[in-house]
Amino acid sequence: MSTPLTSLDRPNSYIGRSVPRPNAKRLLAGRGRYVSDLKLPRMLHAAFLRSPHAHAKIVAIHADEARALEGVHLVATGTDLAGICAPWTGTLDHFKGMTSAPQLPLPLDRVVWAGQAVVAVVAESRAIAEDALELIEVDYADLPVVVDIDSAREVGGPLINPGSAHNTCFRSQLDSGSVDDAFAHAAHVVEEEFSFGRHTAVTLEPRAIVADYDPAAGMLTVHHGTQTPYQFQDLYSRHYGIPEARVRVIASDIGGSFGMKLHVYHEDMAVVGLSILLGRPVKYVADRMESFVSDIHARDHRVRARMALDAKGEILAMDVEDLTAIGAFSTYPRTSVVEGNQVIRLIGAPYRFKNYRATLEVIFQNKVQTSQYRAVGHPIACAVTERLVDMAASKIGLDPFAIRGQNVIPDDAYPQTSPTGYRFEALSHQACLKRLHEIMDYDGLRAEQAALRKRGVYRGIGIATFVEITNPSPAFYGVGGARISSQDGAILSLTPSGEVRCLISVTEQGQGTEAIISQIVADQLGIAQERVKVITGDTEVTPHGGATWACRGAGIGGETALQATRALKRNILEIAALILQEQPSALDIVDGEVVDAVTRKPRLPIAEIARIAYFRSDTLPPGTQAQLTVSHHFAPQGYPFAFTNGIQGCALEVDVETGLVKLLRHFIVEDCGRVINPMLVDEQLRGGIVQGLGAALFEECRYSDTGQLMNGSLADYLVPMPMEMPDIVIAHVETPTADTVLGAKGVGEAGTAAASACVLNAVNDALAPFDATINSIPITPAKVLKALKRF
């Protein structure tokens, strides 16, 4: 890289080294502390009766038999909880004109999706609670069901929210340059309508919560399997009227999250209320069937898009309409329109054309809510853009690499602003394209493809460039009025033995946050990583911060840790200088020893400094107050987002008789700025790619005409499994951001962003000899065989 070397680049730096996660062994040994496993004294268990109807009026609830069952402590309906919980509305101010109906933990008089929780039972055990559910009868009166996008938009059709004139939640429009003019003068225009199925996160551990309200102390403690404990501390405080300092949210180990566990769920909010009503701990763990009908879903977009190009293949303009259906409510507090918003803003992002128009319409329907899930909007924007680029290449007779090479923003042309207003500090599309071409052995793959095609074997090769949004500033949520922090905080202490405790607001979901924070602290202070203990996920002990979302842990949390550590190091060296009668600037710390900054000669172990400061402060010069604990906050400044980029490639084989697709090999070249731990970055990429491949070929929440989820079990909802996953080859380009000392950007969503687009392009490439194209994700055997007119 052309960037000058810094202390972070020195050969023995922890930054850039693949060290194992300190918590991995604990989790592997079965020593994890998951909310699902938690047992508290006097703890009760909640279960929920769910609506069998997608849209119906609640006429009456008969629960006397359930209340009378031995072991049942409480049967609660919407009315019971409405009395103590303030309603919430999933809108944000910066999405002008968006609407959504107020929500309560349990509905008062109407259900709006099949699977919505209606009645809560709290009992001595989950089994007893489920016995009681069988004794409850609810009289419903059916209402007209709105399931698909088209019927939701019909004028005069059924309405989901009484009192509103239509089923539209939000509309947005972007228009820059002169789109009509560009299309009018284009040599080539390609156009396609795409559809993207609903899918969902399917975490290994479902949602889990134990709410524990102590009426004597007026204190609410919530053990919550979430990635954003501070956000929930704020929400529980405000919606249940408990002072913030008396709400503690503890997010211990968590079995997967992927964005799904940062939204308010009706059951979770209800469980807090149930604990307040009972004055006892109440536990709820969603079972797998409940997860499918109550966890947020994602995607569900229909996009019509066209692209104009000149005779040589230069992209001139894009024109896009995105229609997306989000369920009956917009989620709280992050809304359900962020995905659509990111779709229309990320389309075309790698390329340098200037004429762009997009409209977004977000629609209500009688299904469970959709909202942010790993790589929000990216896979859709990427698939639409990259498929159109491939269609154009084939029309003009260009190779997919050539057309991209010609159109990407050149690596030396930054900073740049996209036609949708995103500001790019520095991206590396050209370097990534070049590297991908090498690691794929692209020419070799093409030759093999041609040879096999003669024998009736149909291989496809696909590539997809992408841009990812990471390190979000308050521009993401804060400006819209959401109490969601984009800053992070850390408290660092030198212990009396010379070790370091780091309490930090970013959280750990198995992605290795605690590992990279300990690497940064160890590196910046100059001690062994084993001597750093990182503590996360407890609002009572760690400072307020954003925690984990939108790929911010390394970039923002990491910089917070870096700056906090530098402050602690200054304080340690000040005391060392007093003891050694030196200037602090003449000293440094290496491997736990204060050393001479020039000669690197050891002078004093930092454990000795800690001993003196904590136990023999009488030996320090009068007036000295050693500050061996520092607190530090860091909020991103400069660019509103740190954009990353990369490119993926894949090779696959389509069985044109059965429609089955076999993934052969997947490739990614990714630029997340400074890589802190290559092993963890690679595993993030692999995990993300696998989720993207699941979306490409397998995952879809399929609904009946009456709004029933048809495949809500792991037998029917197909998640990607090892036998179907290809080897994934990874390479990196590093373009650190200059907005921070660390220079790290996010990486958690890059894999998911482009994997499905890659597969879409590769399947279409495989089908090129036939008059068959695929424009819909997931790519099922039925779609492939239909396209091939085999049945």
Add this chain to the structure above:
Amino acid sequence: MKARAFSYFRATTIDQALDAHARAGDDARFIAGGQSLVPALSLRLQAPRLLIDITHIDELRGVRREGGHLRIGALTRHCEMLSEPLIAEFAPLLAAAAPFVAHPAIRNRGTFGGSVALADPASEFPAMTLALDAEIEIAGPSGRRRIKADDFFIDLFETALQPGELITAIHIPLFKADQRFAFDELARRRGDYALVGCGIMATLTGRRIDDVRISFFSVGNTPTRVKGAEATLIGSGLDAERIAAAQGALEGDLAPPESDEVPPAMRLHLARVLLGRLLGRLGEDA
């Protein structure tokens, strides 16, 4: 997802098991591997008063030759289909099907008798009993009996088993030197229920087919023998024309149900493709 409360009884003889069932007024289920029953209990799709554990009944265990048959005890686990030498030698079609049955954890517990008794139309083994011309050995309140697999599968999850009856073993005619077999299935993921699956047992003289039994699964309410396709093959060699004729006959043999994911016409197409591939393989072996 918790089962309703039930009583549990561990039987050590067949008579004990049958007796317990009768005493529960038939509000009871036999449990062996539990790979289908336990999820059904957890989902409260079934809620019997009594579960009778039959896994400690020695008589239901073991694989042995009995004259011209192989007797496979009902408790034989799916994983044993892969490891038992007698099965590899005398019922190789079962060994060929076994790797496609779900996943290792399920194969370690699920039993052959349980799979046949449940008669899931998407399962591999029930369909293979048809291809193998197996006999199902049954014990019940009115004594012991044997029934041909051809007469066993009646409708969706409905078999010739009467209330209180228990499969004790499955008898398979021994595999012979002039026989060939083939098995495969089309599934989106390895271990899933197949989009369509098929097993074939053929008896040949040279390249001429003297007898053939072809059984499909995941094509309807029951495992299904395709007798029309079988008839087109008997007496001839496996050339392209014959294979095409057998594929053509499937339209009369199969009537796949409506499904939102795999429409009937698609399933029929996949059955034709699979049959063509399997017969092609048999032809290469012959």
